[in-house]
Amino acid sequence: MDKIFQLFANSQKQFINILRISIFIVMAWIGGLKAFPYEADGIVAFVSNSPAMSFFYNNSSKTVVNEEGKTVAEYTQYKNPEGKTVLKNIEWHKSNGTYVFSYGLGIVIFGIGILVLLGIWFPKMGFFGGVLTFGMSLVTLSFLMTTPETFVPNLGGDFPTPHFGFPYLSAAGRLVIKDIIMLAGGLIIASESAQRVLKTKDE
Template sequence: MKRILLAGLQFLANTQPQFINLIRIAVAIVMIWIGGLKAFHYEADGIVPFVANSPLMSFFYNKDAPEYKEYKNPEGQEVAQNIAWHEQNGTYTFSILLGLVIIAIGSMHLLGIYYSNIGLLGGLLTFIMSLVTLSFLITTPEVFVPNLGGDFPTKYYGFPFLSAAGRLVLKDVIMMVAGLIIASDSSKRILISLEK
C-alpha cells in the first residue's frame, strides 16, 4: 500500500508541468467562452451594474449609475425600450470590446503553452483583470443579498451574504491565483531558456 501511495505521489509531482498546462487550457476555455458571450445582449446587460458602479470602469458608459436599474432586461428577454437605453449608454459596444480583450487574453494562455513570453503576459493580464473584477465586491451594491423587508423579512442580507452576482465575482479569486501560477511558470521557463 505504501508503495502505491508513493508511486501516486511521484506521478503527481512529476506531472506538475502538464497540470500547469491544464490550468492554461482551463483559463483559456473560460475566458474565450465568456468573452464570446459578451457579444450578446443578455451578457452585456448583466455586467452593467459592475461597470457602472466601478470607479475604474464607469467612464466607458454614457449614463450614470444607478439609472441602469430602470432599464434592466430580465435574463433571456429583450425589451425594446431597455435595448434603446443600453445602445445610448454604450453598453453593447463596450461589452463587445471587453469580450475581444478577454478572448485575446484567453488565447494568450493557449499560446503560452509554446511561447513563454506570451504566457507570461497572459498570466499577468489575468491577474490584473481579476483584481479589477474582485474590486466589484466593494463597488457594486448588487453583490450582496438586499434587505427586501416585506412580509417575510430575513436576517440574511448584506455582508457576508453574497447574491448570485457576488458569488460570480468571488470566483475570480481562483482566476487571480491561476494567472499568478501561469506567470510564475512562464517566468521560470524564460529564465531556463536564457541560461542556455
C-alpha cells in the same frame, strides 16, 4: 501511496498546462458571449458602479425616481432579465454605450485567453497572459466593494433576522468571488512561464 504522490509530483507541468487550457476556455467563452446583448446588459451594474470603468458608459451617473418614490441609479430601471428582450431597454443600452463597450471588453478577454493558451509553447506570451489574467481578476474582485448588487439586499419580510448585506453574497457576488481562483491561476502560469524564459537564457 508513494507511487500516486510520485505520479502527481511528476505531472506538475502537465497540470499547469491544463490550468492554461481551463483559463482559455473560460476567457474564450465569456469573451465571446460579450457580443450578445444579454451578457452586455448583465455587466452594466458592475461597470456603472466601478470608479475605474464607469466613464465607458454615457449614463453611469444618472439617477431617476422609481415607482416607490426612491432615487435610484438609472440603469436599474432598464434591466433585461436573461431570456427576455424589452425593446425600450435595448434602446436605452444603445444610448448608454453598453454594447460597444461589451464588444471591446470581449475582444480583450478573448485576447488574454489566447495569450494564456499560447503559453504552452511560447513562455513570454504565457507570462503576459498570466499577468493580464491576474490584473483582470483583480478588477473583477473590486466589484465586491463597488457594486451594491453583489450582496443580498434588505427587502424586509417576516423572518426575524433576514440575511442581507455582508457577508451574504448574491448571485452576482457569488459569480465575482470565483475570480479569486482565476487570480491565483494567473500568478501560477506567469511564474511558470517566467521560469521557462530564464531557463532558456541560461542555456
